Amino acid sequence: MSGAEAAAAATPDDLPDLIAVVGATGTGKSEVALTIAEHLRDAGRPAEIVNADAMQLYRGMDIGTAKLSEDERRGIVHHQLDVLDVTDEASVAAYQRDARADVERITAGGGTAVLVGGSGLYVSAVLFDLAFPGTDPELRAELEREHAEHGPNALLARLRALDPAAAADVDVRNPRRLVRAVEIASRSEVVTPRLPSAPRPWRAARVVHLHRERSELVASLHARAARMFRDGLVDEVDALRADGLEQGRTARAAIGYSQALDVLHGRATSEEAVDATAVATRKYARRQVSWFKRYDAEVLDVSGTDVAGLRAAARRIVP
Template sequence: MSTVGTTATTRTRSAATSVPRTSAPSPVDRALPIVAVVGATATGKSDLALDLADALAARGTPAEVVNADAMQLYRGMDIGTAKVPVDQRRGIPHHLLDVLEVTDEASVAVYQQDSRSVIGQVRARGRIPLLVGGSGLYVRATIDQLEIPPTDPAVRASYADLLEQIGVERLYALLRERDPAAAAAIEPRNGRRIVRALEVIELTGRPFSATMPRREYVSATVQVGLRAERTALDARIDARVERMWADGLVEEVRGLVPRGLRDGFTASRAIGYEQALAEIDGRMSREEAIGATQLATRRFVRRQESWFGADPRIMWFDSDAPDLVDDILTLVERSRTEAQEERSMTDNGGHV
């Protein structure tokens, strides 16, 4: 089964428009709810999605996976992003993987349009969309009301230049002064997001945090989160990073350099890829690069936990729970049953 790609490029679409407010979820949407599988890195989201898709198909409703991991959008960035290989996807269609070149800058606005379009197509086929990933803003942009602020290339370029001049720590401190709430929601090493926040503050005169998504679904959604005990999760992270190097991450990065990885503002700073580049350049040893990646991943996981933990709508499950799939299917079926009852009432003029 080949990957189903949806073209997404910041060069062909403007991010300066807001997505219009949609009406309340229809009974048809609720019969095929978005099932968002979220949580921190290394909790097993991809494997769970495959198991859920198999279980749903066995019950008569196939499912398709829609990627919500910002780094898995990039073509060729496979090992370091833990992208599920094509031959391990069990024939289940996967969307929004491998749609950007490493020189492209990922855009939440473009992703929002693409993910909602793909989800509409999945539902039109009578299938359930499984939105899977740990990029919190990308998930929220898909399922919630989200205002897309304006953009100005000149203003953004000025802050990008400032980032190069003073470094990410000082630029993050500047954001913390201007918008503490936004700074708390942005990873301190994420220069691209810091630049974007400062750009929006300058263009709108409002805090960037004022444009963050509201917890208001635009379509019927069931959110499930995976969690793991801290010691066990840290051990998984360390083992995962060791496996990335053993599986050839450095060789993967070497192959991406001629394709412009160093020029990619987003891709070159991805966890694992930044450290592999440092090893290639002789700025880190193999052991130092692995250790730095493990540390960066653990820090990123803490921020993911904070982001997703703030959403009271997410139903949380232990990643190693024995009845995990069955328990989640119960939630999905409950949502679908409520939709069928609502449709019956509508067909009967509101009478049971």
């Protein structure tokens, strides 16, 4: 029996108690995950969703992250949403601890945990046996000062000497990630948090990687950016400024939020911000595709599908 035939012949009881739905921004992960959870619930097997989108961890960051509202969650319990203030710095180590605890609580009660998101390192933190080091505040401050005074090149050169593989992967345009990579590489007793070529699973899981043709995805991402600004992203960001958004190291740099801040500060028009958001999202989607290609996952092509098509695809995953 082929893999496809086996999947078609499977029943909910044959599935592992952890299912992951991954893929680039704009592929329909939330809809597929919700449909899987609903279908399992209707079959008598409770299911809950665990978010693996780093920016959806933040309270109030809703429009720009495409976070589902309570009504849109269709009665399915969601975890790891709205757990951080915008002044907090997201930590993949803390996320790994908390998300795995959610998975264990769900499965201990006989349910299925549906992990869904596009933040590659956060997804991997749950699925694979990865170690994440703590922080060294003094070293971090020193590296940040160096970056502020001399720019990224000196830090990148140091990272190449310490860990060439990490230097090849790091986004040099993201100061926070560059500083963090050098901090980790400077500490020989810790493990660099990146996906190894053959990662060891944390526990049995079925991983579904959603794929959408590039040309279709590019068009949808520009439309998505325009829709966010039309739906009030600038107003959302303006309100979050009162909560300290501009003091938050992670939240203020989120795609869409940094561009909306440019509008509020008069550095860009709304049209320019939409274009900049679309460009940044396309680049991010490329990195997501590259990351998830390394997974030993079941690829589900959702090109050309609407919501009804996504739901039909999800029901094929959980017959």
